[in-house]
Amino acid sequence: MCVDSAPPPSPRLTRRGILAGAAALAGTVAIASPSPATAADRHSSVRGDRPAGGDLVVRGGTLLDPETGEVTEDAVVVIRDGVVRAAGAQADTETPEGAEVLDAHGRWILPGLVDAHIHLSTAAEARDAVRLGATSARSGSTNFYQDIAVRELARHTPALAPRLRAAGVFVTPHLGDTVLADPDLTPLAGLKDGVRSAEALRRVVEVNLARGADVIKTRVNERAGLPEQDPLTQVYSHEQLSEIVAAARRGGKGVLCHSYSEKGCHDAVTAGIRSLEHGAFVGERTLHEMRRRGTYFTPTLTAIAGLASSPDPVLAERGRTYLPVLKRAVLAAHELGVPLAAGTDSSGGTVEPVGREVELMREAGLPALDAIRTATTGAARLLGLERTAGRLARGFAGDVVVVDGDPLADVSVLKRPVRVVRAGVVL
Incomplete structure (x- = not known):
């Protein structure tokens, strides 16, 4: 199926239809009928x-x-x-x-504080994040644009949500029910190999940009939080990641990339991503490349530490194995001068305090002030909020x-x- 022949995503959905639907999913109607955006x-x-x-x-x-x-x-x-x-x-x-x-x-x-990787899908989660000190944040994506609605909620009523950089929907090989988030995504449902061709990758990025996403989220490896997946298995190549980055850059946006394996991390960084997420097995050559490019590292130590207490034995073993490796990577990144940002990767109704991420940064070996900077000045620069937060x-x-x-x-x-x-x- 060719998706290039489809018409461009309609910007008319951006403020009314998309935000109203996302607001309903997020549990608030405060922004169901926003004024036209400038x-x-x-x-x-x-x-x-x-x-x-x-x-x-x-x-x-x-x-x-x-x-x-x-x-x-x-x-x-x-x-x-x-x-x-x-x-x-x-x-x-x-x-x-x-x-x-x-x-x-x-x-x-x-x-x-600033949480540079969080999934906020409901109004309750947004309120919890603020109450735990995260007054600014960057989304790690949502299934149905709820984060874009949360961003607008924060603009209307700041006490209810963190100032947010929204990522919209995930650029991932298998969209699942996310194809129902937007009529311009539904043609992708019939693709035999999923979202892998250059045309399909561009389409998901373009739809996100048309709907008002501030950043683009993608992956290079499978998930660590699902026992049936192998986080070291690569799902996108360097060339595919480059297509995603190029499409995002045409819209003036950066890309955050879910990653674990060294090759996956290196492919993502050299493809031009703005920040590397998780990155447990990132190697020295990639860290040097990150320092040269100014690529940020958001290790989400909180999420990896959480795996160790999972009732699932596969996830528990994964957490116990990955956490010390990731802590060593964080310290190596810091010593090399790679910019670090704190992110909890909170999702699924449970919001972790970003202060926990700062605590784990400190445990990894960062001096206290530098650990605090990962959730203040450092994360603010990553989000483009260095003059605000x-x-x-x-x-x-x-x-x-x-x-x-x-x-x-x-x-x-x-x-x-x-x-x-x-x-x-x-x-």
């Missing part, structure tokens, strides 16, 4: 990334700036309309009268986590935020 909205404008929020003064705690490592005691953060207007020592910072005050005395103040400085988003204890001494405090602020609103 070009700036579609390209994650400042307005879209920093929706109007509340006025708040966070006062009295110890402020950590992950960018510089600077620690400010008796600090104050002033947030107006959801944006930081001032941050620093309380004695040197003018605070407005009449604003709501969050007392942080005896606690530490950090910017909202990851710091509490003038002009940045008013997203805050307050924790009980010094994260530089014990990063595990990030798993249990005492307070979370999203766009100036205390949850």
